[in-house]
Amino acid sequence: xxxxxxxxxAKVEAFRYHIVKSSMPFxxxxxxxxxxxxxxxxxxxxxxxxxxxxxxxxxxxxxSLIRQAARENNSVYVSIYVNPTQxxxxxxxxxxxxxxxxxxxxxxxxxxxxxxxxxxxxxMTVFAPDTTxxxxxxxxxxxxxxxxxxxxxxPLATLLExxxxxxxxxxxxxxxxxxxxxxxPDKVYFGQKDIQQTIIVTRMVEDFHVDTExxxxxxxxxxxxxxxxxxxxxxxxxxxAVGTVLWRALQAAAQAYAAGRTKRSELLEAAQQVISxxxxxxxxxxxxxxxLFEVDYxxxxxxxxxxxVEDIDRxxxxxxxxxxxxxxxxxxxxxxxxGLGDGVSxxxxxxxxxxxxxxxxxxxxxxxP
Ligand SMILES: Nc1ncnc2c1ncn2[C@@H]1O[C@H](COP(=O)(O)OP(=O)(O)OP(=O)(O)O)[C@@H](O)[C@H]1O
Ligand SMILES: CC(C)(CO)[C@@H](O)C(=O)[O-]
Ligand code: BAL
Numbered sequence: 001x002x003x004x005x006x007x008x009x010a011k012v013e014a015f016r017y018h019i020v021k022s023s024m025p026f027x028x029x030x031x032x033x034x035x036x037x038x039x040x041x042x043x044x045x046x047x048x049x050x051x052x053x054x055x056x057x058x059x060x061x062x063x064s065l066i067r068q069a070a071r072e073n074n075s076v077y078v079s080i081y082v083n084p085t086q087x088x089x090x091x092x093x094x095x096x097x098x099x100x101x102x103x104x105x106x107x108x109x110x111x112x113x114x115x116x117x118x119x120x121x122x123x124m125t126v127f128a129p130d131t132t133x134x135x136x137x138x139x140x141x142x143x144x145x146x147x148x149x150x151x152x153x154x155p156l157a158t159l160l161e162x163x164x165x166x167x168x169x170x171x172x173x174x175x176x177x178x179x180x181x182x183x184x185p186d187k188v189y190f191g192q193k194d195i196q197q198t199i200i201v202t203r204m205v206e207d208f209h210v211d212t213e214x215x216x217x218x219x220x221x222x223x224x225x226x227x228x229x230x231x232x233x234x235x236x237x238x239x240x241a242v243g244t245v246l247w248r249a250l251q252a253a254a255q256a257y258a259a260g261r262t263k264r265s266e267l268l269e270a271a272q273q274v275i276s277x278x279x280x281x282x283x284x285x286x287x288x289x290x291x292l293f294e295v296d297y298x299x300x301x302x303x304x305x306x307x308x309v310e311d312i313d314r315x316x317x318x319x320x321x322x323x324x325x326x327x328x329x330x331x332x333x334x335x336x337x338x339g340l341g342d343g344v345s346x347x348x349x350x351x352x353x354x355x356x357x358x359x360x361x362x363x364x365x366x367x368x369p
Pocket of ligand 3: 086194
């Protein structure tokens, strides 16, 4: 197991609150009518639900969101569904990490802990639908011109991540809307790591009058600052070490802001210095040892619209956001830890820092001058 969840003894009287058909506080559901029945019963009993949408391959970032959901609600739904419509035709849908057994072990153990820690905790349900359940009309398409019922949030979905992954946010908005209609949660939880996703979902919830509150949890990081991500398993040792460059570049820009700079050019220059120096040192190492990368974008973005900001208004703040592509490893050595997939495919890393506007509440990685 990649992390240690503290084991607690099973409670003898564990199941006294349960309204789900099974006698367990933990259940797995693949059926929408079943969830709707549960939802009606919970509404009747004035019980609250928190939903954490995931694509599985759970790590400490997901767990932090699930813990937050358990603190703030009586019951927690975790969806595990690798949504095909958010992957472009050339993206990694087929190779996306799938670790079902490990995910379920983690969730069962968390569920036990919640029973112990939260007096009002009722149950955890894992919603793991198949694709015909989620897309009952047409088969899901990854083509931008493909047919189907989609939610599009423009221009937000066309910027930054959306510029590089044209179907991505259409797929995300569509599947999240489906999940919200299925679970009807009081609160829904997303991680700051995918900040543009949180802004798009917030916009969607507001524009479509969805009766839920969008909650954003802080980015959980490895000790050296790398944002946890299900895709990190593909990095391997060489690319893993160099991958922190994005976080360090964003931090350099944040430090420039804290030191009084507000212009985009000044902040990006600080970030670029970190990038250039890392690239230079990697190039010198030669193909056996180096891990090269390309910067997709590093941006100073408006905190609600994700448009480029030329000069930050300190009252409003901004988001420092970036994406890099770790390139396939060259000259992999026998016995080298090249990561899952042997270092053959590129790995996309994203990250961000919120430069908090003055007067707003701070959290997580946010920086104030
Ligand atoms: N390091 C993290 N800290 C906090 N939340 C995170 C972190 N990584 C992912 N999340 C959140 O977990 C939820 C599910 O994300 P997902 O299952 O895509 O995992 P992921 O690690 O982001 O995978 P990917 O490799 O696709 O980026 C999203 O709301 C996402 O923002
Ligand atoms: C929100 C989400 C579960 C939708 O598939 C996915 O985009 C993710 O895991 O961040
Ligand atoms: N974490 C967002 C899902 C994706 O990048 O595909």
